[in-house]
Amino acid sequence: MSQYSILAAAVEHRLLEKNSEFITFLQPVSDREQALHWLQHYREHYKDAAHVCWAYIIGNTRQPQTQAFSDDGEPSGTAGKPMLHVLTERELGNCLAVVVRYFGGIKLGAGGLVRAYSAAVSQAAQQARLTLVSPQSLLRIAADFALEARIRQLLAQFDATLLDVQYQQGVALSVSLAAADLASFKLQLQELCAGAVSLTEPTA
Known part of the structure; x- marks a missing residue:
């Protein structure tokens, strides 16, 4: 197996889309337990948010050890899966992505949500520092x-x-x-x- 990249440091990014605020956190994690620990941290910190959607991928994004995602009440397939897709395409291994959404009163529709959640993680990923790992x-x-x-x-x-x-x-x-x-x-x-x-x- 060849080298792969993992997230080296935490990233925070904010995106405003039709008055809805999307706060993205990229957090380095090394296993499922650590990912769930951080997820609980963000849930507790943003209890007043409309949604706390997430995705994580452990190991090589092309051959992950484990991965998971959640739409947290958003229409199925509009948040967690697009977020995981960005992590995979950007090769952000050992990464938990959490997007906290504060609803701004304007519905985005399924396509709009997919674009917003994808953009939120993609823009955060542009700030990410990666580390190369050799198996x-x-x-x-x-x-x-x-x-x-x-x-x-x-x-x-x-x-x-x-x-x-x-x-x-x-x-x-x-x-x-x-x-x-x-x-x-x-x-x-x-x-x-x-x-x-x-x-x-x-x-x-």
């Missing part, structure tokens, strides 16, 4: 003590993260590195250690 793979390396220094040097070359080290009969290192580098790293490690190394890939 990571976990690897457990078991080898003789004598090989530890060489293994650590190779880890540094691949910019891998050392998560844990255990010393028993030999040394066992738990590491995390870019998934795209995994095959090359394993090949070089076997060559470096002349095959005298055991590799396992934990699922999590």
Whole structure:
């Protein structure tokens, strides 16, 4: 899986459409629980609003781990789904979008609502800062003590993260590195250690 982008910092944006005010919040979130926590925060803060519509997407927008949306009382398909569509198209992974609407007395109609909610999130997205993320793979390396220094040097070359080290009969290192580098790293490690190394890939 290639690199993907995620929201780096929170964004707030206001849009006025036919006297209705649309306040958009883009909030970085890393899982469903965090998204729902922030959603509750905005609901409590804007209790007097007509609608608090939302959408979130976790992970790579092209292959999301999870995603969801809500129209919060607006006509079906006019708010949450268009908001999620903007997050996907703008590649705003790990992002919760909340649009708080204060009704201005003029009905927008279904098409007008879709355009307004889409524009609200799209304009907020223009202000967003993104961070590129490389999917990571976990690897457990078991080898003789004598090989530890060489293994650590190779880890540094691949910019891998050392998560844990255990010393028993030999040394066992738990590491995390870019998934795209995994095959090359394993090949070089076997060559470096002349095959005298055991590799396992934990699922999590």
